[in-house]
Amino acid sequence: MSTNTESDNADAKPTTTPDADTIDTEPQVEPEEEDEVEVSPDVEAETEPVEPDNDDVTGKEVPKEADDEIANGDDAETEGEADAEDDGEAVVTGPPQQFQAAIKGGAIKEFVGTLRAIVDEAKIRVDPDGIQTRAVDPANVAMYDASLAAGAFESYDATDGVLGVNLKRFAEILKLAKKDDLVQLSFNTTTFKLVVHIDGVEFTMALIDPDSIRKEPELPDMDLPVSFTIEEAQIRRSVKAADMVADHIRFRCEEAEETVFIEAEGDTDNVSLELTESDLAALTAAEGQALYSLDYVKDISKQFPRGTEITLTFGSDFPMMIEYEFSNGECEVLAMLAPRIQSD
Amino acid sequence: MSTNTESDNADAKPTTTPDADTIDTEPQVEPEEEDEVEVSPDVEAETEPVEPDNDDVTGKEVPKEADDEIANGDDAETEGEADAEDDGEAVVTGPPQQFQAAIKGGAIKEFVGTLRAIVDEAKIRVDPDGIQTRAVDPANVAMYDASLAAGAFESYDATDGVLGVNLKRFAEILKLAKKDDLVQLSFNTTTFKLVVHIDGVEFTMALIDPDSIRKEPELPDMDLPVSFTIEEAQIRRSVKAADMVADHIRFRCEEAEETVFIEAEGDTDNVSLELTESDLAALTAAEGQALYSLDYVKDISKQFPRGTEITLTFGSDFPMMIEYEFSNGECEVLAMLAPRIQSD
Amino acid sequence: MSTNTESDNADAKPTTTPDADTIDTEPQVEPEEEDEVEVSPDVEAETEPVEPDNDDVTGKEVPKEADDEIANGDDAETEGEADAEDDGEAVVTGPPQQFQAAIKGGAIKEFVGTLRAIVDEAKIRVDPDGIQTRAVDPANVAMYDASLAAGAFESYDATDGVLGVNLKRFAEILKLAKKDDLVQLSFNTTTFKLVVHIDGVEFTMALIDPDSIRKEPELPDMDLPVSFTIEEAQIRRSVKAADMVADHIRFRCEEAEETVFIEAEGDTDNVSLELTESDLAALTAAEGQALYSLDYVKDISKQFPRGTEITLTFGSDFPMMIEYEFSNGECEVLAMLAPRIQSD
Structure with a gap:
């Protein structure tokens, strides 16, 4: 296992322009870091050939900066090797037929706040067992995989579906709920909006087209000692x-x-x-x-x-x-x- | 009863330039709102003819923006119809011969804080029964009529008079008083200053010429269902x-x-x-x-x-x-x- | 005893340019204040001749602004009359051979916070009896003389020496300590750094060359009624x-x-x-x-x-x-x- 360093980096990636980091005062260090901060490609190489820095599903080696860090696990996935669960998730791209749930303010705030640490919007996947989100930050440095099982809810009733959620707005709305207040969530299949009830106040929150939200990253399979x-x-x-x-x-x-x-x-x-x-x-x-x-x-x-x-x-x-x-x-x-x- | 809307507004008011609202990001809506936000002139029309947007006591119809909202009740007043109480108040324009009072910090802070929500200075009318203020915000959108009866004071002794008070400064001084601290107020008829005692600390606060403070608005008589x-x-x-x-x-x-x-x-x-x-x-x-x-x-x-x-x-x-x-x-x-x- | 005023100031100080005080809105008052705010030179004059505004040890009367206020007590000192204690302190200019101490967070934070009110860095003198600092603010208006006796420490072991400390950084590090947390301090005579232990976390803090820190002022001997x-x-x-x-x-x-x-x-x-x-x-x-x-x-x-x-x-x-x-x-x-x- 090895990670590219400035010296051997030229081979792995043709001419890359590091993301601008204009306020950085140590210019000589940052380009190096930008280039090298990535999951070692060798990790994926153990299981299959990898085209680094390529999230084009055709598999052509088009150099691309956007997904050169954590998210390059995607490449492996889209090229054929996917486990059953991921295949299943990939199928659902529309909203659920049914989503009605009630949860304590504390738990849902913790869930949304966690994701907010790195992203402003996310795809929340709902299914009969609970809700789950996987998101990577814009700079490809951090990723979250968070799930809230049906058991975390006071009541829960959902079919498979994906909701594109503005987490910033959602977190703002949830501020109205105290730790033990009941937050009622329901997806309105007519208006395609999320309805949030908090102690008598009803919010109707527009959702985001999930396709406009960044692709969910794959979790690389790593053996960390x-x-x-x-x-x-x-x-x-x-x-x-x-x-x-x-x-x-x-x-x-x-x-x-x-x-x-x-x-x-x-x-x-x-x-x-x-x-x-x-x-x-x-x-x-x-x-x-x-x-x-x-x-x-x-x-x-x-x-x-x-x-x-x-x-x-x-x-x-x-x-x-x-x-x-x-x-x-x-x-x-x-x-x-x-x-x-x-x-x- | 009706309120002017953008479409029929042209008749009621010749060429008006709406107050500048430079940071507003919805320019097409704001001019409309500025023009239309006013007490329905019909309210006053029920009792007497109204010259809208005119606070010139001569009664000439000079279009004027400044008092076109809540405060246009004044027009009615200055044109002849005034009830006995208002006439009485209008007589007193000088400071009181005597004003000496003590009140708990909480109550006076609440009173001053309330007015501070819309104005920075106000005429406080004092008389043997208590103090009273009526003020309208600079944009003519909100008005307060607040009174603190003699019974709200720990001790109270006053003759009729009006004090022009810098509420911002007064509120600042009152910060020194805790909720239950005794705040002693007295008007010094020699220096024409308000003396405020809070737990040993004595403030001498200059008053403002009441005539330089915006005219007190009239309360329109409305039948709200x-x-x-x-x-x-x-x-x-x-x-x-x-x-x-x-x-x-x-x-x-x-x-x-x-x-x-x-x-x-x-x-x-x-x-x-x-x-x-x-x-x-x-x-x-x-x-x-x-x-x-x-x-x-x-x-x-x-x-x-x-x-x-x-x-x-x-x-x-x-x-x-x-x-x-x-x-x-x-x-x-x-x-x-x-x-x-x-x-x- | 007298203090110079604008009028008689010209004699004492040849053409002085007052320190710029650019944000002051009362220009006519400030130059006067800048010039006059100083310990009355007469105080020192009682015991020996004084060359005001001169901290040149050669004793030449070169007019100088920097030390014209509190710190001009130095002049007296450098011209020959020094008491035994000051002579003793003056000898030590290097770091201690040994400095190892433990103190409650509250006490050391109070000590450092006090000095921070007027300076960002200071010489901390250590000796077997405790630590001591004397510092004057950049505008020569305020001075602190603060000492923390060995008895204030939970354990204390030190030889004579002086440590140049970045108080801002030190105060920041000390934020990690609660009032009753034990803060362990030791001077590493090999790296010439101060090692600070707070509940398992070890900080290694570079010291400042004491010679680069402003000279410690003398305490004028005054008889204040x-x-x-x-x-x-x-x-x-x-x-x-x-x-x-x-x-x-x-x-x-x-x-x-x-x-x-x-x-x-x-x-x-x-x-x-x-x-x-x-x-x-x-x-x-x-x-x-x-x-x-x-x-x-x-x-x-x-x-x-x-x-x-x-x-x-x-x-x-x-x-x-x-x-x-x-x-x-x-x-x-x-x-x-x-x-x-x-x-x-």
Whole structure:
């Protein structure tokens, strides 16, 4: 397994123009990061040939920047290898015939807030078992796969379908609901609008054409060697501390010491949090370290429900998987974050 | 009764230039609203001939924008018909010979804060029975008539007079007082300043020449068919919800169903709160609906004392009267808000 | 004793260009204030000849603006007369051989926050008895002398030395510590960095070359006649009230009445707080009054630990000394503030 670095990158990608990052004050570093931050193509290469940076379903190798990071798992998918579940999902592109549900304000706000950390609109797939969303952020650096099982609802009745939701507006509406207020949701099959009832107030919210919303990414199948589980407050503290000195945060594991380090290096100052087994709820130790964009880690960790245990899984210069549950396990969240490669 | 609309407006008012509303993004709607938002002239027409848009006491029909809305009740007044009470008030234009009062911080802050919702300075009339203010906002859309009876004060001793008060400064000074702190007010007849004592700190506040403050508006005598009384929290919630989708808020009553609707219509999304008799403390139902500027309703509803019952009275395309009391009924507030006329 | 005024100032200082104060809206007053706000040179003159406005150690009378206010006590010092303690301090210019300490978050935050009111970086002198800092603000108007005795620490072990500390960064790091969290500090003599441990998180903070930090000012020896001790909340209230009407605050004492007045005069409005012996914890009354910049008094009073008694000492048109303690008296703070001279 390897990740492209500036030096060997030329072979893998013909002439790429990195996304403009105009406010960055370290121009010499950013182009490098933009190019290299991607799920290692070798991961997909293990199972099938990959045309990197190509989401054209014809399979032609047209170089394209937009999906060169997390989302390039799509390529593999569209070229033939798809498991049964994904095939099934792909079939449903229209709204559901029936969607009527009631849920506590706290749970639906948590669900929508989580997705809002990286996207403003998303396809919410509904089926008889619950709702589910997979979304990737515009820069292809972070991805969420979040599901809210029917059991998380006070009442739930739905057929298969997909709803294109303006999450920003939805989150705004949900502000009217307190944690324990009942939020009633129903899809009006005549007006094609989502009706939201909160304690007597009825909102009628226009939906977005799901086809106009960015394609759902595939989850790459990766074998990440390091895994640890920790109270969310510890991650929050590390992020807060790292934020004082740097723009990136490193997760590092020393196998022999069975210790995880969360570190940040600034120009003059450093931050380090050392976590041994006694600090961790679980640990699968292996030698490895990876660097991530602090902004993304901040946005993702802000959404952690208070008091929750978070499981982080990573490998050297590989993405990090961040997993947690809430609503008594009825809501499962998986965030995936692309690594940043250090230039020195 | 009718309210001018864009189409028939040309007759009533020769070439008017609407007040500039530079940050408005819907230019085609605003001129219409500016012209039409006024108390129906027919209301005054019932009792006497009205020269619209004219506050020149000579009675000449000089078109004038400044007072074309709520305040045009003045015209009627200055042209001869005035009731005894108004005549009485009109006589007093100087400061009182004596004004010495003490009041709890909470009550005076509430009184001043209420007026501050629409004006920065006001004439406060004092007499042996209490203090009273009537003020109209610069755009002639909203008016307050608020009085604080002598009984609202811990001690009160005053003769007839009028004080021109910088409400902004007064509110700032009152911030130093907690809810139950005693605020002592006295008018210094030598320096012509208001002396405010709050827990040892003495403020000496210059007053404003009452003649330099905008003329107090007349309260038009209107017969508004719909009236309902509701907990202030319900209005606040409706306003908060409406604010997510629109700039205006509609109050509508269906007589047969004995139901009041508070509604807002945005470009794509709608909000509706349905209030039946069980939600209301009182209801006089009649068919009717009227649209109001959300910004004004927001500013006015922000001032509602928590837990208070509010009585709203309105008629189709007529102003809304908003009435409530606080300080055990010793403070009475009446707000009047001009309607907005929908263009479609 | 006298303080220069605009009229007699020309003799003392050849052609001075006042510091630019571009956002000031009262240009005719400010140049005067800038020139005159200084510790009366006569104070030093009592003990030895003074070359005002000269911190050149050669003693040549080169007019210089930078140190013309509080800091001109330095001049006296550098020209030969120094007491033993100052001589001792002057010797130590390098970092300590040993500095290892642990302290509660609350105490160290209070210490750093206090200095932050006027400077962004400071020399912190450490010795076996504790740490101590003296700093003057860039405009030479306010000075702090603050010390934290070894007894304020949970553990303390240090040799003589001086650390150049970026207080802004240090304060930011300390935000991670709660009031009762243990903050461990140690100076790494190999990397020359300060290591800060807060509940598992380790910060490595680069230090600043102490020689690049502004010279520590001397404390002028003054005989100020008025002194009173008061609960900090009273000062806060006065400052808040004064801030509503003016940019300056006056402290005045009437000896016969044994009363202190804290006053502010705006263009139209005034504020006054009268404090008699019953309001004061202690009073040494004498006739006198002095005016101070409200911004500085605000910044200094914001740092007062809640519930603390503050001792203020001043003389007519002389600096004010503001003294208080915290951490059971282990931390002593002395702030000195130059007076403003009224032009009328």
